[in-house]
Amino acid sequence: MPPAPPSGARQIWRRLRGRPAALTGGVVIVLLVLIAAGAPLLAAIEGQDTTSYHPGLVDSASGGVPLGHFGGISGSHWLGVEPGTGRDLFARLVYGARVSLGVAIGATILQVLIGVAFGLAAGLGSRWVDSLLSRVTDVFVVMPALILAIALLAVVPGSFPRPVLLTLVLGFLAWGGFAKIVRAQVLTQKSLDYVAASRLAGSSPWRTARRELLPALVAPVLTYAAITLPTNIVSEAGLSFLGIGVTPPTPSWGQMLSSATTWYQADSSYVLLPAVLLFVTVLAFTVFADGIRTALDPRAASRLRVGTRAGRRGAGTADSAATPADAASGIPGPADPRGGGAA
Amino acid sequence: MTTPLVEVAGLRIEFPTDGGSVRAVDGLDFTLGAGRALGLVGESGSGKSATAYALLGLHRGTGARVSGTVRVAGTDVLAADDAELRRLRGGAAAMVFQDPLSALDPYYAIGDQIAEVYRVHHRVSKSAARARAVEVLDRVGIADAARRSRSRPHEFSGGMRQRALIAMALACEPRLLIADEPTTALDVTVQAQILDLLHELRAETGMALLLVTHDLGVVAGSVDDILVMRDGTAVERGPVASVLDAPAAAYTRALLTAVPRLDGPVPAAADTDVEAETETDVEADGEPENAAAALSGSAEDTPAVAAGARAPSFVKDQPSPARGAGRVPAADDGALLVAEGLRREFGRGRHAFTAVDDVSLTVRAGETLGVVGESGSGKTTLGRMLVRLLDPTAGRVHYRGRDIAALGEKALRPLRRELQMVFQDPVSSLNPRRSIGESIADPLRAEGRLTDAAVVARVKDLLDRVGLDPDWYHRYPHEFSGGQRQRVGIARALAPEPKLIVCDEPVSALDVTTQAQVVALLGELQRDLGLALVFIAHDLAVVRQVSDRVAVMRGGRIVESGTVDEVYDAPQDPYTKGLLAAVPVLDPAEAAGRRESRRALRDVMVTAH
Amino acid sequence: MTGLPAFLVRRFLQAVLVLLVLAAVLYAVFYIAPGDAARLACGPKCSTAQVAQIRGQMGLDDPVYLQFWHFLQGIVTGHTYSTGTGSLHCPAPCLGQSYRTGELVTHLIAEKLPATASLALGAMVLWLVIGVGTGLLSALRRGGITERLLTGFTLVGVATPVFITGILLLLVFCSWLQWLPYPSYVSLTDDPQQWAWNLLLPWLALALVEAAKYARLTRSSMLETLAEDHIRTFRAYGVGEGAVVRRHALRGALTPVIALSALDLGTMFGGALLTETLFGIPGLGQQLVQSVQLKDLPVVVGIVLVMGLAVVLANAVADVLYALADRRVVLA
Secondary structure, eight states, rough: OOOOOTTTTHHHHHHHOOOHHHHHHHHHHHHHHHHHTTTHHHHHHHOOOOOOOOOGEEEEEGEEEEEESSSTTSSSSSOOTTTTTBBBBHHHHHHHHHHHHHOOOHHHHHHHHHHHHHHHHHHHSSSHHHHHHHHHHHHHSOOOOHHHHHHHHHSSSSSSSSHHHHHHHHHSSSHHHHHHHHHHHHHHHHTSHHHHHHTTTTTTHHIIIIIIHHHHHHHHHHHHHHHHHHHHHHHHHHHHHHTTSSTTTTOHHHHHHHTTTTTTTOHHHHHHHHHHHHHHHHHHHHHHHHHHHHHHHHHHHHHTTSOOOOOOTTTTTTOOOOOOOTTTTOOOTTTEEEETOOO | OOSSEEEEEEEEEEEEEETTEEEEEEEEEEHHHHHHHHEEEEESSSSSSHHHHHHHTTTTTTEEEEEEEEEETTTTTTTOOOOOOHHHHHEEEEOOOOTTTTTTTTTHHHHHHHHHHHHHHOOOOOOOHHHHHHHHHHTTTTTHHHHTSEEEEEGSSSHHHHHHHHHHTTTOOEEEEESTTTTTSSOHHHHHHHHHHHHHHHHOOOEEEEEEEOOOHHHHTTTTTOOOOEEEEEEEEEEEEHHHHSSSSHHHHHHHHSSTTTTTTTHHHHHHHHHHHHHHHHHHHOOOOHHHHHHHTTTTTTTTHHHHHHSSOOOOOOOOTTTTTTTTOOOOOOOOEEEEEEEEEESSGGOOOEEEEEEEEEEEOOOOOEEEEEEEEEEHHHHHHHHHHSSSSSSEEEETTOOOTOOOOOHHHHHHHEEEOOSSSHHHHHHHTTTTHHHHHHHHHHHHOHHHHHHHHHHHHHHHHHHHOOOGGOOOOSOOHHHHHHHHHHHHHHHOOOOOEEEETTTTSSSSHHHHHHHHHHHHHHHHTTTTTEEEEEEEHHHHHSSSEEEEEEEEEEEEEEHHHHHHSOOOOOHHHHHHHHHHOOHHHHHHHHHHHHHHTTOHHHHHH | THHHHHHHHHHHHHHHHHHHHHHHHHOOOHHHHHHOHHHHHHHHOOOHHHHHHHHHHHTTOHHHHHHHHHHHHHHOOEEEEOOOSSEEOOSSSSSOOOOTOOOOOHHHHHHHHHHHHHHHHHHHHHHHHHHHHHHHHHHHSTTTTTHHHHHHHHEEEEESSSHHHEEEHHHIIIISSSSSSOOOOOTTTTOOOHHHHHHHHHHHHHHHHHHHHHHHHHHHHHHHHTHHHHHHHHHHHTTHHIIIIIIIIHHHHHHHHHHHHHHHHHHHTTOOOHHHHHOOOOOOHHHHHHHHHHOOHHHHHHHHHHHHHHHHHHEEEEEEHHHHHSOOOOOO
């Protein structure tokens, strides 16, 4: 018998290893993060930057379509140049990765922090605190977050750095799912016997929470974060696509797509670059999140058991009225669609 | 010679798992003649349910590998095409499942579900099928069957659902009925009714019965032959009377010995025989003396208990208005914990219900108080109030003379260590993310008196004390079996050197042999440490085995209480009488006799439902 | 059924609360934000005096909470605006008038709603057919090449944001293959055929993304239902696989699907912002994006409230559908 905890890091790694798709997703994610982190270096190697105009590389007669094949690909402009301005696309894409990933990761972290705080307070607090916080959470779950984000983004002065603003807006509006999951998990845990045993052991509530409850939150929060992250990438891209998020000259994939829509008939490679990158990124995160979910899901392991249930269930099932009936309720599904709808 | 109805030869069933595959059944042969009844008995993991499923080809399409020969009513199950298999299923052989709620479609009326099955096998009109459904529902004892056939499953009680499932099985007049743990999810009184029903139906229709169960008591009165399984193979087989009376295999003997008897510690001639053998048998499992000691009862071996406990010190729970005021016992009459007028309500407004209603009891130092009741009787709630895991809505709990019912959490904390609990579910009572050593060490660390090394040393002592290897300190709960986990739970309860342990169904999730070992361990610990135990269980036989005094609960109240001998040998309350009459016994002849007496009692008995 | 009315009341109160919070937040945000609504309404050529006069007429001199209160009052009782030369009556659910054009917000919304509804309803039909179809197929044909293909398709669909699908569709069908004209919205009442023809690509763009989500949900829900004990019962009684699926699995499996469609329809009714912008469909979403950029507060608040209402209503409907399908709820 291996002396490892059932949901320890090693266990997760073992389960992930058996899923090539998830691993590929993970590798792609690592590559993307490296690209984003090393954007200045990569641009320097190419010898370009994100803001310099190259009017000589676009055909001013046709309105600015890049000269040359495939959007002006050349030895000095590896992926061609932007129509109209002649800005280097490779540099804009790698810097854009910084913004897209940075905003998504930042927003996810914010959502986790706020959601966990609310969920914990609701789950551990008194009945009164719980119902108050749950109502607040409900409002944020039902709130059409993207629509509100649009309104908020519109009124903040342009001098405020847009990526930071996007992070804050997404983070502060869409944490409801995390709060619900954490609260449900805390309530389930609270009704478990080992938490009762911890009370009987004379532990203080804080000690019980730290030792018994908090470790149990890691897996569900991690899983939900893995699912939420690609959603945040798409939200950022969508807002920037609408011209409300990141605005030029700062590059982000959504912003590039936005300006590409006016060019797609004349210069389709300009559209395809950010589109493909965005697609690959979201796909990688989705596949990876699926893998994480299966790796962390305790049911996945037991699903294979057939036919041999040991059942002595007659005893004291209705007797255990001591456990709160609503403990397991209110866990939003992993594909919880609320709040993400600005399609 | 006629071909038997069921012929199984060289049956092997393998389930694929993460790490290779698990062989659930490994070379099993048996036959079942038309009209006969065979009991397939074994503990969890013995492969008995997998075998039952194989008779209907239910492993098809699940990924399980089945090989060997399975012939049922002339159909070669493993070779049959889908159409042949469908004709067999429900037509020639029908199955009754363990959990009758999930086994029925929640969206459809029960009558419609039976009619649907009937029409699969008979070309009749919808209304004719519906009429047949009402007919069989009536036959299985559903009152007002025509009306009730329009109800959906959740509107039925557990026992009625199981009757409905049996009705579905009856609909097509099968020649074989396969019942997979048909009464495991039911209370003992309902279990008796269902078993009686199966018995009557068999006598009436002449169908054969394959009864799959873990409970030897269930087969004793219900089958002709018995097949004991262990780890996927047959250990012993033969007529039920001879196997139960004179088991040949050591495993069967151990199994029989482990079954708690309702007649409890009273030494009967037959019992002493078995126990004498057991000592050597159970030795393989590592605890010879314990098992024997506990099985032979506590009366002789436990002077400390015998002295104080046999006196009827129990506060009789008769609804007399004067009682509430009196009987706060002085500290010197041995009372450790006295509960008075305990009451607990859940929910508010219209949804409010009273789980425990005006319960008073006394636990003396060093004695065991058994609390027995069916599901919903409030026994768990009561147990949790005694250790103050739940706050009573009303009433007092005097612990060593001090009322702790209303103490705040902080004020309670110093007392916590003296009142411990052993939980029912060996899975949820241990944190899967912490090593068992750390779980046991928890109370010691919370107290903060001992150094780290001293804590570890003490935990290792405790592990040793409950029969576990001290070197398992750093192992995690998932590496242990149910019985071992329960031992860890007991060690954790012992760690702070408590005066009283409330055991809430401590053995009900365990197999019968493990159950006997854990019960023995508890008895031994109590003797050595002078603990007081409150032993809560639904199993009357187990309670008799361990208790000095016993309280019978029903609907949140104590309906009867007294010493075990008083309550078990001369029950006063009709509910207690009904409960006792419903408990299955191991002697087939006696089982038949009890079936008759149950029939007589039926008018008097009021079931819990 | 005793629980349902209480549930509905609670849900209604919650919906009102959410909408109030939404409106209040918007008011506060726009109030704090720089920019002068009166100058906006008057136009760049107005004199300072004129702006001040308009500010008075619009009630912009009042404190923000009073403005908000008047706004709420207008929703319940209606409002009459003086326009300097005369007066303009705004009937009961009055959401104010546009700073920019003076048009009543309710009129504007009524004008934009048909396009949004056309897009949402058509797309939903498509995504339900495609999504539920592939989901069921891949759940029932397990282990084959079909399942692998369908799983791949849904994964790609889920990972493709709608604006990318939209651009690709435009690129392929309008630019490269030139099978379809670049879409421009035609009203259903004007020319039904042109209406459908022009909405085909927007519908597809929306539906492909949604269909992938529905396929995944349908598949997992179906597999879960098929693993339930009562399915085993009917198999064990010789009921054919087709009948088991049709009679005993489908209903349970599709309950979450139907609840989710209610939810999504609400969101779409709130305006498929990206799709409308990309394809130039004159719906609520496009209007919202424009008004936000113009800082036309009454229009923004009005549209956001209508969108919020759609989402909140859809949430309630989804919950009710779940409650109705819940096996423990007994319908009288």
